[in-house]
Amino acid sequence: xxxxxxxxxxxxxxxxxxxxxxxxxxxxxxxxxxxxxxxxxxxxxxxxxxxxxxxxxxxxxxxxxxxxxxxxxxxxxxxxxxxxxxxxxxxxxxxxxxxxxxxxxxxxxxxxxxxxxxxxxxxxxxxxxxxxxxxxxxxxxxxxxxxxxxxxxxxxxxxxxxxxxxxxxxxxxxxxxxxxxxxxxxxxxxxxxxxxxxxxxxx
Numbered sequence: 001x002x003x004x005x006x007x008x009x010x011x012x013x014x015x016x017x018x019x020x021x022x023x024x025x026x027x028x029x030x031x032x033x034x035x036x037x038x039x040x041x042x043x044x045x046x047x048x049x050x051x052x053x054x055x056x057x058x059x060x061x062x063x064x065x066x067x068x069x070x071x072x073x074x075x076x077x078x079x080x081x082x083x084x085x086x087x088x089x090x091x092x093x094x095x096x097x098x099x100x101x102x103x104x105x106x107x108x109x110x111x112x113x114x115x116x117x118x119x120x121x122x123x124x125x126x127x128x129x130x131x132x133x134x135x136x137x138x139x140x141x142x143x144x145x146x147x148x149x150x151x152x153x154x155x156x157x158x159x160x161x162x163x164x165x166x167x168x169x170x171x172x173x174x175x176x177x178x179x180x181x182x183x184x185x186x187x188x189x190x191x192x193x194x195x196x197x198x199x200x201x202x203x
Contacts, residue, residue: 001045005124006036007111008078009131010053016132016157017180024158027180029069029198033076034183039128039155039173047123050114052107054083065199072189072196081114083107112139119147126151129169132162140168 017024036049051073055063070080083106111129116139118124127143129136129152140152151170156162158175166172187203189196 002041002043002125003047003123004040004044004126004128005047005118006032006049007115007127007129007131008032008049008051009107009111009129009133009136010051011107012131012133012160013157014053016160016175020159024177024180027177027184028202029072029185029187030180031076031183031185032073032078035179036128038179038183044126048118049078050081050111051078052081052083052110052114054107065201068196068199072185075189075191075194075196076185081110083110108133108135108139111136112142115139115143115152116146119143119150124150126153128153128155130155130157130175132156132160132165134162134164137165137168140165144168144170 014028017027017030032049032051033046036046040046051070053066053070055066057063074080111131115127115129118127127150129140131154140154143150144152154162154166154169154172156166156172156174158177158180162172185198187198189198
């Protein structure tokens with residue numbers, strides 16, 4: 001069996017889902033293990049699934065929902081790799097006043113490091129990155145060049161283009177609504193006596 005490892009850019013996927021006027025927001029309670037299974041062949045098996053994201057600590061309610069979601073993922077064979085947010089000063093183009101915003105950091109680097117580590121440890125024959133972020137191009141190209149026997153594919157989040165990124169990979173697949181629709185958690189995720197409830201705001 002061909003071994004596959006998935007690397008999921010959590011924020012890139014999330015913003016694709018809730019973008020377009022929340023067109024796909026009903027699919028936020030997404031079972032990433034099921035989602036990944038939508039993209040493998042019968043002669044392939046999933047060895048690992050990594051989920052890269054960060055908690056927005058300055059928004060406690062949103063962070064709480066995110067933490068609930070991560071717990072549900074971890075109950076279903078997904079490894080969470082945390083990043084961080086950095087406070088950044090910006091200048092308003094209209095009033096010229098300075099204000100603070102938050103910028104997610106480390107995800108690109110974490111994906112690059114983990115992708116290279118897993119290739120070095122020979123845990124996969126094919127790596128599949130779920131993201132549309134062109135910042136990942138150098139890491140995809142580096143793994144392909146260093147480990148020519150291995151393949152790196154891209155799954156482009158729904159309604160994203162990612163032209164440059166998809167051309168850096170061995171293959172690419174475009175995510176569709178049916179992939180999200182068929183990969184939803186039940187309202188109550190239960191495993192080994194643990195119950196995780198879908199946030200009311202996501203219902």
